[in-house]
Amino acid sequence: MTTPSPISQLKIRCSACKKETAFDQPYAYHAGFSDQAFLYDDAGTCTLVFSAYEEEFSSVFGHLMPWTAKDEEKKRKFEDLLPPSPNGGRWRFANSARCPHCGAKLSGPMSETIYYLLYPGSLVLNDVRELKKGQPVGTDNSGAAPRRV
Ligand SMILES: [Zn+2]
Numbered sequence: 414m415t416t417p418s419p420i421s422q423l424k425i426r427c428s429a430c431k432k433e434t435a436f437d438q439p440y441a442y443h444a445g446f447s448d449q450a451f452l453y454d455d456a457g458t459c460t461l462v463f464s465a466y467e468e469e470f471s472s473v474f475g476h477l478m479p480w481t482a483k484d485e486e487k488k489r490k491f492e493d494l495l496p497p498s499p500n501g502g503r504w505r506f507a508n509s510a511r512c513p514h515c516g517a518k519l520s521g522p523m524s525e526t527i528y529y530l531l532y533p534g535s536l537v538l539n540d541v542r543e544l545k546k547g548q549p550v551g552t553d554n555s556g557a558a559p560r561r562v
Pocket residue numbers: 427428429430431432512513514515516517
């Protein structure tokens with residue numbers, strides 16, 4: 414038997430505490446390639462990724478792409494539609510990705526960068542409305558179910 418090659422992990426060294434954080438992704442993902450939007454929670458250690466063309470998102474933002482939207486009230490309205498993150502915080506457009514060890518910023522929010530980091534336990538959704546149907550558990554059927562990473 415051959416040993417399966419290990420999953421390539423992106424490692425980012427915190428400039429503040431010098432500790433490395435590993436992400437289960439080979440590199441920082443580019444949201445624009447797949448028309449995705451992403452938000453980090455208040456702690457900055459969980460990621461919500463969803464389709465930027467998702468219906469509810471469009472109803473709030475119209476034709477604006479999420480990373481160019483300047484309308485703070487619309488952003489807040491959308492944030493308020495979202496249930497809390499699994500960690501208890503809120504998903505905010507202004508939240509940065511943060512070092513799990515010391516809280517220093519590792520990567521900026523969608524308004525600063527198109528690249529995102531996927532923390533363990535992050536939510537990758539085809540449809541934001543999946544979140545409001547209750548806790549996203551039971552991913553054993555239907556490809557539309559939220560995928561926990
Ligand atoms: Zn740190």
